[in-house]
Amino acid sequence: MMLGLSTSIYAQQQVIHLWPGAVPGETAAKQAASVTADGSNNVKRLTDVTDPVIEVFPAPAKNNTGAGVIVCPGGGYSILAINLEGYEIATWLNKLGYTVFVLQYRVPKKEAGALQDAQRAIRMVRSRAAEWKLQPEKIGLMGFSAGASLTARAATQYNVNTYTAIDKADSLSARPAFGILVYPAYLDKGENRKLTPELQVDKNTPPMFLFATADDSYGNSALVMAGALRDARVPVELHFYAKGGHGYGLRAGNPAADVWPGLLENWLKGAVK
Template sequence: MPAKLKTCFFIGLFLPQFLFAQSDSLTLHLWPQGAPGFEARANEPEKGDVYISNIHNPSITVYFPPKEKANGAAVVICPGGGHHMLVINSEGRDPARYFNNLGVTAIVLKYRLARDTNSPYQIAVHAKQDALRAMRLVRSKAAQWHIDPNRIGLMGFSAGGEVTNMAAFQDYQSQPAATDPVDRLPAKPAFIILVYPGPLGVPDSIPPDAPPAFLVAANEDVCCSPPIIQLLLAYRKAGVPVEAHVYAKGNHAFNMGYHAVFQSIRAWPQRLTDWLTDYHFFTSAPSIK
């Protein structure tokens, strides 16, 4: 390879990481004093960096896009990890990088893990509570972070998809009588993105006001392609906008497709970009007709 082309190749390879590294970020705990009922555990340290466990003080890390790209949209991302851990790079920071390059503010959620060693938590109670609180907290910061409160989506991978389902279809209304002003805000996402979601949290039916959904999985994924089909049928029955991609190959945990063997899997984020564009999510008036 000629030296000039080789230089361009390596610049192109690392440019997204460079841009991501240059973007501003901050971390906030969901509750200033610690999770309700577990405040005494708030100072216990997390374990790991690539795979995070021992989460007792749930938090969000906010990654801001370059100012010249920012379009006011935002997405809360729930990584997977079987509720034992969080796959924070491939299913948290990588999708955040993808969204930042589109001008979208990305918020990676560290939720409590019900299947971690000696965990006192329950998936349908505490992980769901963390996702709902994250949506409300982000909405409370909308003006400060220059995002549109009506264009905040929720994304989940695998176990994070289960958390997304639990937060997207129930208990997302505002709580006007809450003493905490954050809890007075609605937690309903503008749309959801489910990437090989687990079976938990899939509702029996979809309400007519459910958020539009983008669904993706590999057919050979015996765990997590059935929930995609179930959700697709429920969405169609409810008449709510939905787009589903079920690829023949790819199995589980293909993440953002960067290291996938199959071209179709490598290209799935482009399908998501197309959907978000058609949805007008990058503008001030999102809608699907």
């Protein structure tokens, strides 16, 4: 759908640093994320994130739905595929009327810090929703691969206090209004490939949309998560296609990338009212 988008067309407005002071649990000095030397497949990969930020992509005024989506790129919790699963997704969602916040969460291998970043991002966006003409109760979370793992963790652990409050934003709920998991990974680390134990799904877990394929080595993650949501009577929509693999984003030439955006667009119309 959107292969080879130039960064010049990304309608990014501002960069918001999540932690004005010390970053909780972070020992490295704050600095801008590093771009790795690997630019294969036209993917910009970030690493060494020690100063987490959200990059804001406002919806056009003419079709602003009043809903916001915080997007978590994937990369195995080692890197962030920032254009493939961040900026390109933001451009597409903007066209549908959603304001997007691309999250640069901590990597590499800082899963606990990443959850702190996700919780803080939700609260900050909610606290400043009026700036982007958003409704605070319509802030959702979307992720790809490891970013989908982070989305699932944030959606099921929103009542866990992972850091000490630093301002008024932290008095707000960290529960996303909805969760979107596209080719999720790491959700089946339980015994016999069952649901990862930290994912405590219950009736208060937000509604979710899941998309994965049978030829994805991580495909079981979507199946076990969807099953847990169904068992808890949480509204869930699962699409499981035959082919597509992993890591395709929105890019043309992949059978899965050709179908999931339309399915998600329809789902959002019902989920975000």
